[in-house]
Amino acid sequence: MRVINTLVGNSFAYTQEKENFAKRRDEIGDLMEIVAYCQHESVREPLVYREELWDTFVQEGITFAEWLYSGAGDGSEEDRRRLMEVLTKKGIIPSENEQPADGDQEGNTIHIALGEYPSCVSSLQQYIQKRRDILSSVKNVAEYEAFMQSCFIDSRFADGILSEMKHIDHFQDRTKEITRALGILNDRAVELYQQYSHHLEEAMRILSVLLQRECAPDPEHADDLLFTFTYSEQLEGKGAKTKAIECSPHLKLIHPGSNLRIYFYWHDAAIGTGKKVLVGRIGRHPY
Numbered sequence: 001m002r003v004i005n006t007l008v009g010n011s012f013a014y015t016q017e018k019e020n021f022a023k024r025r026d027e028i029g030d031l032m033e034i035v036a037y038c039q040h041e042s043v044r045e046p047l048v049y050r051e052e053l054w055d056t057f058v059q060e061g062i063t064f065a066e067w068l069y070s071g072a073g074d075g076s077e078e079d080r081r082r083l084m085e086v087l088t089k090k091g092i093i094p095s096e097n098e099q100p101a102d103g104d105q106e107g108n109t110i111h112i113a114l115g116e117y118p119s120c121v122s123s124l125q126q127y128i129q130k131r132r133d134i135l136s137s138v139k140n141v142a143e144y145e146a147f148m149q150s151c152f153i154d155s156r157f158a159d160g161i162l163s164e165m166k167h168i169d170h171f172q173d174r175t176k177e178i179t180r181a182l183g184i185l186n187d188r189a190v191e192l193y194q195q196y197s198h199h200l201e202e203a204m205r206i207l208s209v210l211l212q213r214e215c216a217p218d219p220e221h222a223d224d225l226l227f228t229f230t231y232s233e234q235l236e237g238k239g240a241k242t243k244a245i246e247c248s249p250h251l252k253l254i255h256p257g258s259n260l261r262i263y264f265y266w267h268d269a270a271i272g273t274g275k276k277v278l279v280g281r282i283g284r285h286p287y
Contacts, residue, residue, distance in 0.1 A: 001138065001143055002108070003045055003108055003110055003131060003134065004048060004108055004110070005038055005045055005047050005048060005110055005112060006047075006049070006095070006109055006110065006111050006112065007047050007049040007053070007113075008111050008112065008117060009050050009052050009053035009056050010117070011114045011120065011122075012053060012058050012064055012114050013056050013057060013058065014057060014058050014059050018115065019059065020058070020059040020073055020074040021058055021067060021073065021075030021079060023074075024114065024115060025075070025076065025079060027114050027115040027122065028079045030115075030122055030123045030124065031086075031112070031114055031122075032082055032086070033124040034112055034121070037124060040153050042149050042153045043150045043153065046092055047092050047093075047112070048094075048095040049094060049095060050095055058073065059072075059073040059074060068080055068083060068084055068087075069084075107134065107137065110134075112127065132151050132179050132183055135148060135151045135175070136175050136180075139171070139172035141165050141168065141171050142162060142166075144165070144171075144175060145162040145165055148179075148182065151179075151182075152182050152183065152186040153186075154186045154187070154190070154277065155182065155185065155278075156231070156276045156277070156278050157279050158228060158229055158278070158279065159228045159229065159230055159242070160228075161279070161282060164286075165282050165283055167284060168282070168284075169260075174253070174254075177254060178262070181213070181253055181262055182262070182282075184210050184211050185207075185264055185279065186277060188206075188207065188210065189264065189266055189277035190266060190267050190274075190276070190277055192206055192207065192266075200249075200266075203266075204217070207251070211251060213252055213253055213254075214251070214252040215250070216249070216250065216252070217249050217250075218248045218249075219248060221248075221286075221287050222248065224287040225246050225247055225263060225280065226244045226245070226246055226247075227245060227247050227263070227280030227281060228242050228243070229242065229243055229268075229271050229278060230242050231243065231272065243268065243270060243271060245265050245268055245278055246265065247278060247279070247280030248263070248265070250262060250263045250264065259284045260283065260284070261281070261282075261283070261284070261285070262279060262281070263279075263281040263286070264280060265277075265278045265280065
């Protein structure tokens with residue numbers, strides 16, 4: 001499944017409060033963050049926009065095309081360069097229809113705006129949350145697994161993680177719970193490890209509070225908690241490598257006695273250059 005990332009041209013139009021792009025520099029910066037996310041190696045999705053964008057007046061008497069290409073109007077040259085790069089990249093597709101014709105696709109569409117605009121996202125945080133809302137609505141386990149990496153780009157998932165996910169009872173009823181837990185791990189685990197590396201009990205306590213679910217280690221079953229991760233070294237001539245990581249800490253989802261758990265490890269220096277949380281298993285006890 002892919003998301004249709006639709007840039008809403010009307011959000012570029014000037015208003016009394018937003019009379020030119022010099023006053024909208026922060027909004028342009030927010031849009032660039034969303035674009036960078038879409039271009040991330042785990043996502044690689046284009047941005048779709050209508051041709052009418054070029055004729056939108058972004059300042060009194062000045063269209064977006066004039067602002068962008070002739071240097072007319074207010075705004076920085078850096079912002080012109082950034083927007084020009086975004087809107088002329090090969091992956092950016094002009095669209096005749098801002099609204100997808102296929103009704104089934106509408107649920108997979110994220111409307112992106114320059115600044116606040118009705119029914120649109122305008123910041124990276126809003127955009128990521130919208131992606132995760134879409135993920136939560138996916139009821140097929142294989143489709144969920146295929147889409148989840150693009151929603152948690154600061155996570156790495158163990159090889160073959162789908163094989164256990166297929167055994168989650170009532171999976172279609174658990175997607176919101178799983179998505180929320182993966183989101184908290186993705187957003188906070190590495191940061192918490194860096195802050196509490198000598199006192200990981202506190203890091204797990206904070207995760208428990210954030211998720212309102214128990215987070216605990218499982219030192220008695222270390223041999224059963226080794227999961228394989230594939231990664232690539234950032235050196236010329238080096239290919240993919242694998243590494244077994246013990247993912248002992250786990251989140252106990254639904255309730256403390258549930259057999260639905262997420263086993264993870266905080267990070268590994270070789271995998272994702274130490275900046276990714278490692279998710280070894282989503283599902284039952286492995287023993």
